[in-house]
Amino acid sequence: MPEIDAAPGDGRTETHNERADRNWNELLQELRVTQTGTQILTGFLLTIPFQQRFGDLDSYQTDLYLVLVVLAVLATALFVAPVSLHRALFGRRLKPELVTAGGAFARAGLVVLALVMAGSAMLIFDVVLSRDAGRAVGIASLVLLVASWWLVPRLIARRARD
Secondary structure, eight states: OOOOOOOOOOOOOOHHHHHHHHHHHHHHHHHHHHHHHHHHHHHHHHHGGGGGGGEEEEOHHHHHHHHHHHHHHHHHHHHHHHHHHHHHHHHHHHSHHHHHHHHHHHHHHHHHHHHHHHHHHHHHHHHHHOOOHHHHHHHHHHHHHIIIIIHHHHHHHHHHHH
């Protein structure tokens, strides 16, 4: 008995398994980009306490730094989680579930990564210029990331539907 097209009318002829394989491969490509950037950012943050000026940070800056380290480790964990899921579920014919769970981890990772990126810019500007400059750059960074990572894709999808 032939398998049913996973999504008739979408311009593709693929089974549910073929669609799950394609979606998994696309997710892996996305994770390769985000994992590398997140791991580099985390590594950078982990070296800061060993810099000579670290002792000059005030309590606000130190607290912000520690929050950023925790968020960077969390982002790394979220982006690597799909790999661990794949290892745990490999060969169990659960690819659609793996894609769904991996996508959820990736979306959560992007949210946390945006916070780390904006917070890192905020900390740097706070240390180099002023607290007000840090807050302004942190907020502007967050607005830019939300706009480019969340708002623009939704606007494109809305236009495509119309």
